[in-house]
Amino acid sequence: RKEVEQDPGPFNVPEGATxxxxxxxxxxxxxxxxxxxxxxxxEPKLLMSVYSSGNEDGRFTAQLNRASQxxxxxxxxxxxxxxxxxxxxxxxxxxxxSQGNLIFGKGTKxxxxx
Amino acid sequence: xxxxxxxxxxxxxxxxxxVTLRCxxxxxxxxxYWYRRVMGKEIKFLLHFVKxxxxxxxxxxxxxxxxxxxxxxYSTLKVQPAELEDSGVYFCASSQVTxxxxxxxxxxxxxxx
Numbered sequence: 001r002k003e004v005e006q007d008p009g010p011f012n013v014p015e016g017a018t019x020x021x022x023x024x025x026x027x028x029x030x031x032x033x034x035x036x037x038x039x040x041x042x043e044p045k046l047l048m049s050v051y052s053s054g055n056e057d058g059r060f061t062a063q064l065n066r067a068s069q070x071x072x073x074x075x076x077x078x079x080x081x082x083x084x085x086x087x088x089x090x091x092x093x094x095x096x097x098s099q100g101n102l103i104f105g106k107g108t109k110x111x112x113x114x
Numbered sequence: 115x116x117x118x119x120x121x122x123x124x125x126x127x128x129x130x131x132x133v134t135l136r137c138x139x140x141x142x143x144x145x146x147y148w149y150r151r152v153m154g155k156e157i158k159f160l161l162h163f164v165k166x167x168x169x170x171x172x173x174x175x176x177x178x179x180x181x182x183x184x185x186x187x188y189s190t191l192k193v194q195p196a197e198l199e200d201s202g203v204y205f206c207a208s209s210q211v212t213x214x215x216x217x218x219x220x221x222x223x224x225x226x227x
Binding site for chain 2: 002004031032042043044045046087091100101102103104105106107
């Protein structure tokens, strides 16, 4: 079983649509959770961290359910510029205490059309 | 402020040759990470430096890969000898603290023929 699983998509939506991405993680020792955005042939960039209480940043809302080991990202009023691959990322405590080891999902591709 | 830089941006080599990738982290970032994305797979962690010390190298695939960070500034990742399955995009990232937001470089696209 993959450590972080995402629906690969692609999600093809019209401008203005609301789109939701889901992600599950297998290791209950996961400590921190993130959504990264990656444009075609570019590096991943942090979109937002995800907290148990849920958090919102403009049109983006992220939720974490630790009991179900499930993370979600909701994009409202999608724009053409939201077209990208969205990566679900977790990290864990490892032996010695380091939390440097980011674990990535394969990503969900979003294409927003006019 | 300059971001994470990587050199070269592309490298095409033949199987059996040696390649050295370089990463310059954001100035002042003690933490430096190497990741790799092989075609069709997810980005995978390779190793983590804190200053010049290897904090975690659990992701290094085999002893053909050697990472160094002498002086705790830039880092190099050498692949010797390169194999076909080493092809992919090698990303470097840095962070000020651990855990902390990791800033990624543009990557080096390595093709082994």
